[in-house]
Amino acid sequence: MFWDKKIETLKRDELKSLQLKRLKKTVRQTLNVDFYRQHLSNARIRVEDIRTLDDIEKIPFTKKQDLRDGYPFGFLAVPLNNVVRIHTTSGTTGKPTVVGYTRKDLDTWADLIARNMTMVGITEDDVFQNMVNYGMFTGGLGFHYGAEKIGMTVIPSATGNTKRQIEMIADFGVTTIHCTPSYAMHLSEVAEEMHASLDSLRTGIFGAEPWSETMRHSLEERLGVTAFDSYGLSELFGPGVAFECPERNGLHIxxxxxxxxxxxxxxxxxxxxxxxxxxxxxxxxxEAMPLLRYRTGDITMKMEDGCICTRGQKIARITGRSDDMLVIRGINVFPSQIEHVLLKIPEVGNQFMVYVDRVNHLDEMIVDVEINRDNFSGELADLARIQKKVVKELRDALELRTTVKLVEPGSLPRFEGKAKRVIDRRGDTI
Amino acid sequence: MDVKKFVIKQISVFSENRPGRLAAIAHALGEENVNILAFSIAEANGFGVVRALVDQPEKAYKKLSSIGFNVAFTDVIAVHMQDRPGGLYEIAKMLGDANINIEYSYAYSGKEGAVLILRVDQVVDAIEKISKSGATLIESSVFH
Structure with a gap:
């Protein structure tokens, strides 16, 4: 099924000329942003120099750090009164990255989501429970608007209260769910404990964190769904950038x-x-926030052309990151954020180690931190207070619950050169 | 009354909760010829504090610090107990009646009878109250 068959199956030549037209428009749009005016002028590029798609290589990359430096509104290419919504993503040093949307942006975004959902056979007859954060995270409202556009019955259940989520699935006859794969696993276990039936479910859309084929099989078996991988990032609207078709061999972007x-x-x-x-x-x-050659940090590859579904070239499922970003329960975490938090707490040292595990299918993050030699009172109660303080400060900065372990001063590894402070033990386990 | 002579220096050592840490502490003190008179371990979430009364606290502090341990001195007081059934009750009742709040406590029974070691928040105040209550405080010179 197609939401917009013509555009989704555009022939290569037509696609290229459409891309070129839109690329030129985008480059022009970026000239409303100080950063890009400087960026392009430094590289001695004028809009007229973009004559073919290959000319894009002349433009320097845009990095996440550039967006951070532009906090809050440095990357808006339209006046703020044309921006109808703002989302943010976690930043590495406490400051988030801001993304803005015009009314047309929201419409474009909802349209892309509608394409994805229609591609896997979801229609207005479906009942959709959207079990992701509805706040600043783009996953909630992004899917919400796309699903409404299709005309589905949307349940904005957001996160938390798993038992209630399961009751709603049963009571409302939910056919389609969207959540992180690890939460889906948790949901299936709680449903099992409750002896609840999830018979109405048919389709599961999972994204915001990497997940394996083993996990796919397990989720399909436990939830009785066909599971699809969804890819996106806030800087590119949010979810909806790429999505698996029924072939489930790569994602159509x-x-x-x-x-x-x-x-x-x-x-x-x-x-x-x-x-x-x-x-x-x-x-x-x-419109609101055009970007040029944005480095996503995600590792993938272009696949061979020619999917049975006749849509365009696919990319492979994301296999990792080119930087040190971690995705914990769907939330992006940079080790530098942790460092930044610790620097502000005099009772502990600045060295740390992070261990990530998957316990009962949910990500758990353990942070080992040294107590500061000069701040030891000898009292256990003071240590417990320090531990609590670190947990709280990390939660405030990362929006994530962590387990903090206090260790002896000098006991953590010191690194020369590139530090390896993160041990991800989630592996391919399910 | 010179309350200071009743203030005893306990050493408190931060320790991760993993095998071998106590052995490391005990070995270091043995090497320095420091005798441990009493000790206890308090345990929290993944870490603990080893508390010890030793005959040479300064020497113990120096040695443990030099091998990387985080050590602090904590002021405690010691009260003599009768080493027989009901002995602890007598003392505990006196402390309760004297309105002394105990943060933590441990005990040992030695040659001169049983001793209750107390960590209280107001040390001087506690010493005065305990003396009035009729209980016998032990001077720090008995330990070090």
């Missing part, structure tokens, strides 16, 4: 809306189809 490149993250060189590297995206339909 919407080439009319996103011009993609795969690069060697070290050299910045473009890679060919089939070669794994970092995904770089130039969104082609964004």
């Amino acid at each position: 919407w080439h009319d809306a996103y011009l993609i490149e795969i690069i060697n993250p070290q050299t910045g060189e473009q890679l060919s189809d089939g070669e794994r590297g970092e995904l770089v995206v130039t969104p082609l339909m964004k």
Whole structure:
């Protein structure tokens, strides 16, 4: 099924000319942003220099750090009164990255989500429970608007209260769910304990964190759904950038809306189809916050053309990050955020180690931190207070509950050169 | 009354809750010829504090610090108990009646009878109250 068959199956030549037209428009739009005016002028590029799609290589990359430096509204290409919504994503040093949307942006975004859901056979007859955060995170409202656009019956259940979520699935006859894969696993276990039936479920949309094929099989068996991988990031609207079709062998990325490149993250060189590297995206339909060659940090590759469903070229499922970002329960975490928090707490040292485990299918993060030699009173109660303080400060900064372990001063590894402070033990376990 | 002579220096050592930490502390004190008179371990979430009364607190402090342990001195007081059934009750009742709030406590029974070691929040105040209550405080010179 297609939401917009013409655009989804555009022939290569037509697609390229549409992309070029939209790329030129996007470059022009970026001139409303001080950063890009400077960026392009430093690289001695004028809008007229973009004559073919290949000319994009002349434009330098945009990095996440650039967006952070523009906090809060430095990347808006329209006046604030044309911005109808703001979302944010976690930043590495406490300050989030701001993304803005015009009314047209929201419409474009909802349209892309509608394409994805229609592609996997979801229709207005479906009942959709959206079990992700509805706040600043783009996953909640993004899917909500797309599903409403299709005309589905939408239940904005958000996160938390798993028992109630399960009751709603049964009582409302929910057919389609969207959540993180780890939460889906948790849901299936709680349902089992409750002896609740999830018979009405048919489709599961899972995203916001990496998940394996083993996990897919397990989720399908336990929930009775067909599971689809969803990819997106707030800087590119949010979810809806790429999505699996019923073939479930790679994700279709919407080439009319996103011009993609795969690069060697070290050299910045473009890679060919089939070669794994970092995904770089130039969104082609964004008004409020246009970006040029945005480095997503996500590792994937372009797959061979020619999917049975006749849509455009796919990318492989994301296999990792080119930077040190961690995704814990769907939330992005940079080790530097943890460092930043610890620097503000004199009772503990600045060295730390992070261990990530999956316990009962939910991500758990343990942070080992040294107590400060000069701040030891000898009292257990004071230590417990310090432990609580670190937990609270981390929760405030990361929006994530962590387990903090106080360790002896000098006992954590010191690194020369690149520090390896994160041990991710989640592996391929389910 | 010179209350200071009743103030005893306990050493408190931060320790992770993992095998071998106590052995490391005990070995270091043994090497320095420091005798441990009493000790206890208090345990919290993944870590603990080893508390000890030793004959040479300064020497113990120096040695443990030098091998990386985080050590602090804590002021405690010691009260003599009768080493027989009901002995603890007598003392505990006196402390209760004297309105002394105990943060933590541990005990040992030695050559000169049983001793209750107390950590209280107001040390001087507690010493005065305990003396009035009729209980026998033990001077720090008995330990070090």
